Amino acid sequence: MSPTRRSVLKGIASAATLAATGVPKALAAPPRRKTPPADAVGLLYDATRCIGCQACVVKCKEANGLPPDTGTPRGAMYDAPDDLNATTKNIIKLYKGEDGRTSFMKAQCMHCVDPACASVCMISALHKGPRGIVEWDPDKCVGCRYCMTACPFNVPKYEWQTAFPKIVKCEMCRHLVAKGGIPACVAACPREAVIFGGLEKLRADAKGRIAGEPKKYFPKVYGDTDGGGTQVLYLSAAGIPFGKLGLPDLGDEPVPLLTESLTHAVYQGFIAPVALYGILGFAVYRSWRSQRLGEGGEK
Amino acid sequence: MGPSEERRTGFGKWEAQGVSRREFLRTCAIAAAAVGLPAWTVGEIAEAAAAKGRPPVIWLHFQECTGCSETLLRASHPAVSDLILDLVSLDYHETLLAAAGKQAEEALQAAVRKNAGKFVCVIEGSIPRAEVGSYCRVGGRTAVEIAKEIGGKAGAVIAIGSCASWGGIPSADPNPTDAVGAPRILEGKTVVCLPGCPPNPYNFLGTVLQYATYGTLPALDSLGRPSFAYARTIHEDCPRRPHFDAGRFVERFGDEGHRHGYCLYKTGCKGPRTHAPCSLQHFGEVVGAWPVGIGHPCFGCTEQSLAFRVPLHTTVEIDRPTPPDTFAPIHADHGGVSVAAVGVAGLAVGALIGAGAMASKKLGASKGEGEGKGEADKEAK
Numbered sequence: 001m002s003p004t005r006r007s008v009l010k011g012i013a014s015a016a017t018l019a020a021t022g023v024p025k026a027l028a029a030p031p032r033r034k035t036p037p038a039d040a041v042g043l044l045y046d047a048t049r050c051i052g053c054q055a056c057v058v059k060c061k062e063a064n065g066l067p068p069d070t071g072t073p074r075g076a077m078y079d080a081p082d083d084l085n086a087t088t089k090n091i092i093k094l095y096k097g098e099d100g101r102t103s104f105m106k107a108q109c110m111h112c113v114d115p116a117c118a119s120v121c122m123i124s125a126l127h128k129g130p131r132g133i134v135e136w137d138p139d140k141c142v143g144c145r146y147c148m149t150a151c152p153f154n155v156p157k158y159e160w161q162t163a164f165p166k167i168v169k170c171e172m173c174r175h176l177v178a179k180g181g182i183p184a185c186v187a188a189c190p191r192e193a194v195i196f197g198g199l200e201k202l203r204a205d206a207k208g209r210i211a212g213e214p215k216k217y218f219p220k221v222y223g224d225t226d227g228g229g230t231q232v233l234y235l236s237a238a239g240i241p242f243g244k245l246g247l248p249d250l251g252d253e254p255v256p257l258l259t260e261s262l263t264h265a266v267y268q269g270f271i272a273p274v275a276l277y278g279i280l281g282f283a284v285y286r287s288w289r290s291q292r293l294g295e296g297g298e299k
Numbered sequence: 300m301g302p303s304e305e306r307r308t309g310f311g312k313w314e315a316q317g318v319s320r321r322e323f324l325r326t327c328a329i330a331a332a333a334v335g336l337p338a339w340t341v342g343e344i345a346e347a348a349a350a351k352g353r354p355p356v357i358w359l360h361f362q363e364c365t366g367c368s369e370t371l372l373r374a375s376h377p378a379v380s381d382l383i384l385d386l387v388s389l390d391y392h393e394t395l396l397a398a399a400g401k402q403a404e405e406a407l408q409a410a411v412r413k414n415a416g417k418f419v420c421v422i423e424g425s426i427p428r429a430e431v432g433s434y435c436r437v438g439g440r441t442a443v444e445i446a447k448e449i450g451g452k453a454g455a456v457i458a459i460g461s462c463a464s465w466g467g468i469p470s471a472d473p474n475p476t477d478a479v480g481a482p483r484i485l486e487g488k489t490v491v492c493l494p495g496c497p498p499n500p501y502n503f504l505g506t507v508l509q510y511a512t513y514g515t516l517p518a519l520d521s522l523g524r525p526s527f528a529y530a531r532t533i534h535e536d537c538p539r540r541p542h543f544d545a546g547r548f549v550e551r552f553g554d555e556g557h558r559h560g561y562c563l564y565k566t567g568c569k570g571p572r573t574h575a576p577c578s579l580q581h582f583g584e585v586v587g588a589w590p591v592g593i594g595h596p597c598f599g600c601t602e603q604s605l606a607f608r609v610p611l612h613t614t615v616e617i618d619r620p621t622p623p624d625t626f627a628p629i630h631a632d633h634g635g636v637s638v639a640a641v642g643v644a645g646l647a648v649g650a651l652i653g654a655g656a657m658a659s660k661k662l663g664a665s666k667g668e669g670e671g672k673g674e675a676d677k678e679a680k
Contacts, residue, residue: 051617052622052626053543053544053546053617054544055543055544055545055546056546058544058545058546059545059546080625080627081627082627082628082631082632083627083631083633091627092626092627093626093627093628093629094622094626094627094628094629095629102622104622104626105629187546188546188548189546190543190546190548190562190564190565190614190617191614191616191617244629245629246629246630
């Protein structure tokens with residue numbers, strides 16, 4: 001018997017069923033929670049203090065050797081990127097409400113405690129480095145761009161226009177931090193709207209600011225627990241929820257948990273792949289055998 | 300009008316003093332530009348200044364350092380400083396008056412009588428109110444009395460300098476003399492305030508010439524300051540602004556950034572909250588002669604809320620009430636997918652599905668045939 005459509009589809013279906021039955025077991029497993037290292041560093045951005053001077057955008061490019069952005073669709077402005085991109089690791093955005101209220105918003109890598117980009121990265125080109133900084137290793141990256149799809153904040157960018165493209169994202173100026181320095185955006189900020197320091201200190205500072213001036217601030221520190229916690233914390237003005245600033249409502253569960261429960265379950269103990277290939281092998285063997293028998297019968 | 304008369308009232312008078320017509324018009328042009336009058340008014344101002352007679356000015360001194368007078372006199376270009384004094388008829392000015400004592404008082408009374416309702420009263424220095432105003436007396440009378448009397452008879456009142464505008468340094472905490480500016484003493488009367496420590500002389504000259512030429516005063520803001528000079532902040536027109544925008548700051552005096560002329564904001568520059576034209580109109584006609592120009596942060600001398608109140612090296616908040624549309628939006632529009640593109644993609648996908656269906660159909664069909672001629676198939680492969 002040669003392979004019929006029917007037999008091929010049957011094989012795939014049975015493999016899929018087996019793979020699917022493995023999932024509930026993994027979902028029942030206790031959710032793992034990652035915690036930031038004790039010496040974790042972070043940023044605290046206070047939107048109420050930001051004046052939108054964009055000095056941080058310029059300094060970031062300077063510190064990271066990124067060229068100015070001249071090909072933006074927003075007209076003739078020199079070096080005015082409209083979003084994070086292959087030459088922009090840090091940007092100041094503007095929220096304009098219908099009520100006329102405005103707020104600035106600094107966007108860069110959030111340095112998640114449990115980063116989705118690192119979770120999906122097949123060879124850990126993206127990984128949690130020293131002090132909890134999410135680092136990218138150009139020697140490992142294969143350019144699959146899974147990280148770009150996985151990131152809930154839409155942070156990693158890709159050099160679409162170069163022959164050997166790299167992933168571009170904020171690495172909290174780790175080359176400066178390693179030498180005892182501070183990130184360029186923090187050094188440039190004239191109003192201390194963004195500050196750098198130990199994560200727990202920043203967390204306490206942020207909560208203290210809200211407690212001190214409850215009328216001024218939106219009553220929440222974004223990144224405290226959102227998406228399993230981020231090492232970049234945000235404060236917003238009263239009446240301007242973080243959703244308006246483009247920070248998604250992720251809940252408290254780490255983002256990778258969603259995909260890892262599935263992807264890790266499929267490969268748990270390598271049972272599913274072995275079973276799948278076993279079935280496929282069996283199907284191949286069966287058709288091969290039936291064909292040989294058929295040939296033999298004819299002779 | 301004969302040539303001899305023209306010599307007295309027209310340009311001839313300045314020519315006799317060695318001032319060319321060109322220089323005279325240039326000064327009038329700077330003054331007109333300072334007030335924000337269009338270029339065609341320069342001729343009228345020059346004519347009025349030359350022919351109509353100079354506007355009479357009575358200059359009163361109270362609690363001050365005479366720095367405002369000095370800034371008028373110490374223009375680097377000698378002809379211009381002469382002209383500043385020649386364009387206006389300074390009938391009474393204690394520092395410049397040759398007379399003293401009783402004679403001086405008589406000169407003041409005579410000038411007021413002669414030009415009542417027409418003269419420009421310039422007040423320099425703050426006015427103390429404590430102890431029935433005894434902290435400042437001239438000729439036995441208190442500053443409050445003098446200001447009320449002379450200011451009341453004036454055609455226009457100009458408070459020159461921060462002291463006269465809102466109290467200045469004498470009003471600094473704890474303000475022992477209860478010093479206030481002229482507007483608080485002359486309530487109900489329009490007082491043109493030219494705060495600054497010292498203010499730019501061209502703001503004064505422009506205001507006086509406008510009054511002399513048209514009989515009007517420049518448009519004033521809520522604090523009585525002419526909008527032509529005080530509508531914008533130092534920061535808006537600062538020559539070091541590009542350094543601010545690029546995040547290049549002086550961190551401490553004498554550092555690398557300081558030597559390169561970087562932004563002085565972090566060393567306490569009050570420019571972002573100080574309304575004054577210093578960044579455009581430098582002092583004494585010397586390019587760069589103003590605090591930021593010589594490497595010192597703006598002190599905020601024109602602002603009552605800053606000068607002598609906020610410490611020199613404390614940074615200030617920066618207002619930007621309506622941000623421009625040049626910022627990136629929260630969600631950038633990277634361009635959608637056009638209907639045509641969707642159509643083309645749909646066709647391609649449809650063709651692939653169709654081809655797949657046909658291929659699988661053929662596979663099934665070839666199986667049926669294969670029953671009969673499997674041998675031939677095998678050879679073909």
